[in-house]
């Protein structure tokens with residue numbers, strides 16, 4: 001790998017200081033409490049699986065290996081945070097490569113923790129040290145594990161406090177998200193080039209996958225949706241086995257995961273290069289609804305089904321288009337206006353919580369009219385700023401005329 005690329009990755013990585021600061025914030029949000037978080041279990045025995053770190057565990061540690069446990073203790077405890085790692089397993093390492101273990105001389109440097117201990121001690125340590133803590137917070141799914149370790153403890157769900165922190169992105173996270181977005185944009189543009197009449201949906205998916213992997217990103221952030229004609233109205237269509245034909249729309253909902261951060265972008269393009277009059281009418285309505293929704297994004301706005309952002313899109317749709325029998329167009333907008341994006345494509349969020357500066361969301365109105373075989377969705381990623389919104393994915397054309405021009409040139 002050329003040196004300049006290494007430099008780019010080094011600049012983009014989240015520092016151990018930032019992970020430590022996140023843990024300090026969680027400690028401050030849950031004073032006089034202990035918090036226990038668990039890494040994903042080891043899946044290396046299953047050849048079809050790949051290890052996906054538990055996102056909240058990753059958020060507070062940056063740790064990518066399985067089976068670790070994080071214990072955060074009240075401020076006054078010393079140490080007030082401990083990472084528990086499994087012991088060395090030389091046989092396993094023959095298959096999986098070297099993994100960190102609690103006895104390693106470089107364990108502190110690699111993990112960013114001053115206290116790294118053996119995994120089999122976490123229960124005893126928690127029991128011993130949580131004495132000064134009145135409560136223990138853990139993920140709801142791990143409640144029984146914690147209860148077993150400290151039966152007398154008062155156990156609470158860690159999710160609300162963890163989620164509130166994860167919802168607001170740091171400058172470094174925004175830079176990482178931008179890299180995933182830029183990669184996804186390159187994938188979309190490569191897909192547009194491939195999307196000629198007669199090509200199969202999976203061939204376009206393959207071209208887009210290649211663009212993502214070529215740029216050093218790990219994977220798709222979610223199953224790619226390449227829905228042509230009748231498939232364009234299926235919201236999470238992912239079979240991608242149909243041959244695309246001139247005169248249809250092709251809905252492309254594809255996003256990359258790079259350095260653990262997801263992107264989520266949708267465009268709908270005309271196969272053959274030109275929208276029909278009806279496709280264009282619906283396209284303009286959806287695009288206008290997206291503009292109206294983005295204009296409504298600001299601190300205090302809300303995303304839910306009755307939220308201010310959703311309302312802006314629905315009102316626009318109803319004023320600018322009709323269904324096949326004259327119905328209000330918003331009746332064909334059958335999903336949410338958007339969601340948070342971060343370590344997960346549908347990132348942790350607290351429903352109903354108002355937007356705040358630093359949050360990153362999608363804005364994705366769509367209309368899906370089955371009897372016309374037309375599904376149109378336009379999805380961009382948006383950063384909530386102090387007084388409005390910044391579209392992070394604006395480099396990918398979304399005006400109908402711009403898309404047609406781009407398609408005609410290739």
Ligand SMILES: [Mn+2]
Pocket residue numbers: 264339362364379
């Ligand atoms: Mn989405």
